[in-house]
Amino acid sequence: MGNDVLWWEEENRQLLSAVCRNCPEPHFQRRSGDLPHIGCCAYEPVFTLFEIYKMIAAGKTEFFLKEIYANPQNEIYDYEIVAGASIQPLFYERSSEEDESPAERYERLKRSPNTAYLAVDERLAYAVCQFFIDGKGCGLDPRFKTSICRSFICSSIEEQLTEEERKHLSAWQRAIRDEAEPFHRRHKAILEEKGWTLHNHVHGIVEYFRQVSQEAPLF
Template sequence: MDYIYIDFDGGVPRLAYTGCSRCSSLIGLSLCRTKNRGCCYYSPKFFPVEIQRMCHSEKGMELLKKIVGMPNTVLYDDHILVKGSYDYILHQKMLKGGLVPLDGNVNDSSVFFRTCPFVRSGSGCTLPPRYRSYVCNFFLCPEILNNPLYKDRLEPYIRERENYIRFLEWENNQLIMAMREEGISMSKNFDAAVEFLKNLEISCYDFPELEPVVIADDSSKGA
């Protein structure tokens, strides 16, 4: 049997699943060049909270420099976007041929043709969890969320995830407003923004320990 549980990396919580490598959720299907990429189709956005974490360690700073130097990175005033790949031509070709799987749990079929720039085939995300977006750290597949076998048991996870996201959004807004007061933005004064965030104390969140959710052996669809 496998488990969904809360894991911590440097005090940063994430939702973990022991059966990722065996998961057969439809949303994890890859029809693009990167195979075995799981559900990592998202083009990540890094907001001040994530950037601040990177600023506070040498390894984090190395990663931040790497992210900023990537060819598909775009600096906005209040966040960094790293664009993943999207095989639009293949997507349209397979749509016309009726070869794209359709399912009520997947509203946008382009996810089958998208890949996060930080995922590696067969090994998953290459970013340490402490530096990932909460979108990645707390992703729950619709197929498991809508499964009546697990819906009630996952309720505490959903509730605490929402509480945590509200905290992060509040923190991001506070950091963004503080940067604006100093006349700093990611797009125009990136080095100054990094120094500013580096000198601010990180606000911690006391995420509660939750009871692991057991996933039956005959179910290969998880988080």
């Protein structure tokens, strides 16, 4: 499959589309014309053990430790790192037509399990991925893009595909998942057995992945 609507880029195993340059997806429309139109690049990438391994295997340990792990904008979990988005200043401003700012509305909505999903959308409308570069798109080394970023295709693009193209799309998305998710689960189990997490033993995990890359390289 290879056309302007959707194509597969083999080197970095990712799906790309020229449609993304002017995102038509209603879900990703901004609340103000003053905000950059960035489509799904409003989302916050979640780096799993698979992406962390790829950075170490590529000799980019310093990048991982300084730009990802030590970045105060990011949230560290035991075996994942969420790359925090930049929030546009308009999120905190209250317009003359409204009695609450988007930030206040977000806080109100997230307090109830019945409206928490609306809170996510409220914040998303003002968020920009920290790797987004205006006029270019994703500024992250494509080798290290998350499996979600490499595989996500919105419904507006899917609707433009033929039935055969949709089958190809599903196959490529499955290939990305089948590579990343089992790797994460397998090595998460090994690290759990050691009692290591990204919080308490990040340098041990780096060394562990360095050894894995030498003994049984994926790439």
